[in-house]
Amino acid sequence: MKETKLNSNELFFSITSHDSTILSGNDVFVRISGYTKDELIGSFHNIVRHPDMPRVIFKTLWDHIKAGKPIVAYVKNKTKEGGYYWVLAAVFPLKERYVSIRIKPDTKVFSAIRELYVKLLMAESTGGMDESERIMPELLREVGYESYEHFMGDALLSELKGRQNLKSQSCMKAEDFVLVHPQLSQLKSAHTQCEILLQEYDRWFEKIDFFADIKSIFEEKGMALRYLARDIVNLSLNTSVSSYKVANGGETFGILARDIRINAKENDALIHQIHQTIEKLSSALNGIVFLVSAIRLQIEMVTYVIDEVLCKNSEVQMVEMRGNICDLIALVMEYSDKTKALQGELNGEIKEVLAYLDQLEKQMMYLGYVQVYGVIEAAGSSDESARFGIIFAQLKALIGETVQEIATMQKMGQNFDGENRSLMKRSEESVVILERLHEEMVMIKAREENHGK
Template sequence: MDKTEHAMALKEAKFDINELFFSITDQESTILSGNEVFVRISGYSKEELIGSFHNIVRHPDMPKIIFKTFWDYLKADKPIVAYVKNQTKEGNYYWVLASVFPLNDQYVSIRIKPTTKLFAAAKELYFKLLMAESRGGMEESGNILPELLRALGYEAYEHFMRDALLDELKERQTLVSKVDINNNYNEPSPSLQKLRTVHGYSCELMDQYDAWFDKIDLFTGVKSTFEEKGYKLRELARDIVFLSLNASVSSYKVENGGETFGVLARDIRFNAKENDALIADIDTVVQQFSDSLNATVFSVSAMRLQIEMVTYFIQEVSCQNNDTQIPGLIENICTLMALVVTYSEKSKQVQLELDHQIQGALKYLDQLEQQMMYLGYIQIYGIIEAAGSHDESVRFGVIFSQLKTLVQETTHEIEIMQKMGQNFSAENRLLMKKSEGIDIILNRLHEEMLSIKKMEH
C-alpha cells in the first residue's frame, strides 16, 4: 500500500459522546496513569502508555503553535483548554477537547468529544495555522494566531478557551444521559459495594454543580450588559460635557440675563466632571467584575467537568466488577477529587470578590443616580429661565431640552445596571450559601474514599 492509499485508509477512532477520559502526567509529560477509555481509544496497551511521553498520541496535523500555547500556560501554572487532534497506534485519528489542569507537580488532562460550531471554527483556524507554519514555521503561525482569534470575536486565547469549554459542556448536557451503576454488577465485593455510595455522592455533587452551571448564562449576561451599559454611560457623559461647553459659550451671547445662564452652565460642567469621575470608578469596578466573572465561568465549567470525570471513572471501574483495580482507582479518584477541591476553593474566593465588586458598582451607581437627579433640577430651572428669556438668538430652550434627554437616557441606563446588579448579588449570595452543601458532600466523599483505602489494607 502506497502513502496515498494508506492515508485514505485512515479513519476516525471510535469515541462516543457518552465517554470521557483522563490521563495524569508528570511535569515532563510522562504518562503516569489514565482510564480504560484512554487506553482503548489510543490503541496502545496500558503498559505501552505508562512511562511514555504524552506525545505518543500526537497527530502531525496539529499546529505547533497550539502546543507551544499549551506549555506557556502550564509552565505559568495555569490551566488550558484546546481542541486537539490525536493519533492512535494504528495511525487513525480522534478529536478531543482537552482540559489540562496543573496540580502540585502533575498535570491532569480530561478529554471530551467536541461537537459544537466552535469546534468546526477551530478546525478551520488550525488549517490556516498549518498553512502559515508550512510557509514560515511556528513563528509565522504564531504571528497570525491573534488575528485569527479576533476574526472569531476573541481578544485573547484565554477568552476563546473559556467559551470552548463552556459551549462543549452545555452541548454535552443535552446529549449525555446518566447511567445507574447499581444495575451493572451483581454481588459486589465490600470495596465495590462502597463504590455505590461513592458514586451516589459524586452524582449528588454533579447535580449541585449543574445548579451552578445553569446560572452561567446569568453570569455572562450580567458581564455583557455591564460592559455595554458602561460604554453607553461614557458616551452620555461625554455628550453632557459637550453640552455644558456649548451652554457656557452661549451664555456670553445673551445680552440680558447671561449671568444666570452662565451659572447654570458652570453647574452643568461641574456636575459633568463629577459624573466623569464616578463613571471612571464604575469602569474600574466593571472591568474587575468582568475579569472575576470570566474566572467564575471557567472555574464552574472546570468543576463540572472534573466531577463528571470522577463519576464516570467510578462507573467505568464498577461496571467491570474487578477488585484488582481498586488500589489504582483510589489514587486516581483522590487526584481527580483534589482538582475539584482546588477549583471549589478558587470559586468561593472569586465569588467573595464578585460580591465585593458588585456592591462597589452599586454604590457608585447610586451616587451617579443622585448626580443625575441634581442635573435634572438644573435642567428644569434652565427651561424656566429660557422660557422667560427674550433673547431667541441663543435658543437656550433647545440646550436644556437636549440636557433633559441626556439625563433621562443616563438615568435609564443606570436603572438597568442597578436592577441587574441587585439580582446578580442575590443569586451570587444564594450560590455562596449553597457551596456549604457542596463542602459537606465533598467531605463525605473523602471519608468514603478513606474507608475504601482502609479496607484494601
C-alpha cells in the same frame, strides 16, 4: 487514516508528570489510543501526537501549564494503528502532576478551529512556529475571540452545553448489582455522592448564561454612560459659550452653565470609576464561567471513573484507580476553593458598582433640578436667550437617558447580587458533599491498607 470512534457520552483522562510521562489513565484512553495500558504507562504523552497538529498549540499548552494555569485545546491524536481521533482536552495542573480530561468535540467552535489549524500549519510550513505564533491572535480575532483565554472559555462552555442531555454509559443497575468486594460497596456510596454533586453543579451551570448576560449588559451600559457623560460635558460648554452672548440675564445662565459643567465633570469621574469596576467584574465573571465549567467536567470525570470500576466489579481495578479518583477529587476541591474566592471578589465588585450607581443617581437628581431652573429662566427671558430653551430641552433628554441606563444597571446588579449570594450558599453545601466524598475515599484507602496487612 481511519477515525477511531469516541462516543459522545464517553470521557477519558490521563495523569502525567511534569516531563509529560504518562502515569495513569482510564479504560477509554486505552481503548481509543489502541495501545495497551503497559505501552502507555511510562511513555511520553507525544506517543499519541498527530503530525496534523500545529506546533504552536502545544507551545501554548505548555506555556499555560508551566505557569500553573489550566488550558483547553482541541487536539487531534493518532492511534497505534495509524488512525486518529479528535478531542477537546482540558488540562489542569495539580501539584507535581497534570490531569488532562478529554471529551468528544461536536460544536461550531470545533469546526471553526479545525479551519484555523489548517492556516496555522500552512504558516508553520513556510515560516516555522514563529510565524504561526505571530498570526494566531489575528486568526482568533477573525473567528470572534479577543484572546486564547476568551476562546478556550467559550469552547469548554459550548462543548459542555452540548453534553447536558447525554447520559454516561453506565453498566450499573443499582437494584440488581452484586458487589463482590466490601470496598466496592463503599465506592458505590462515593458514586452516589458524585451524582448529588453533579446535580448541584448542574444548577450552577444553568446560571452561566445569566453570568454572560450580566457581563455583556454591564459592558454595554457602562459604555453608554460614558457617551452620555461626554454629551453632557459638551452641552455644559455650549451653555457657557451661549451665556456670554446674552446681554441681559447672561450672568444667571453663566452660573447655571458652571453648575452643569461641575456636575458633568463629577459624573464623568464617577462613570470612569464604574467603567474600571465593570472591567474587573467582567474579568471575574469570565473566570467564574470557566471555573464552573471546569468543575462540572471534573465531577463528571470522577463519576465516570468510579462507574468504570464498579462495572468491572474488580478489587484489582479499584486498587489501581483509587489514587486517580483521589487526584480527581483533589482537583475538584481545589477548583471549588478558587470558585469560592472568586465569588467573594464578585460580591465586592458588584457592591462597588451599585454604590457608584447610587452616587451617580443622586448627581443626576441635582442636575435635574438645575435643568428645571434653567427652563424657568429661559421661559422668562427675552427672545435673545430663547436658544437656552433648546439647550435645556437637550439636557433634559440626556438626563432621562442617563437615569434609564442607571436604573437598568441597578436592577441587573441587584438581581445578580441576589443570585450570587444564593450560589455562594449552595457552594458551601457542595463543599460539605465534597468533603464527605473525600472521607469516603480515605476510608477506602485505610481499609485497603489494613486488608494488605
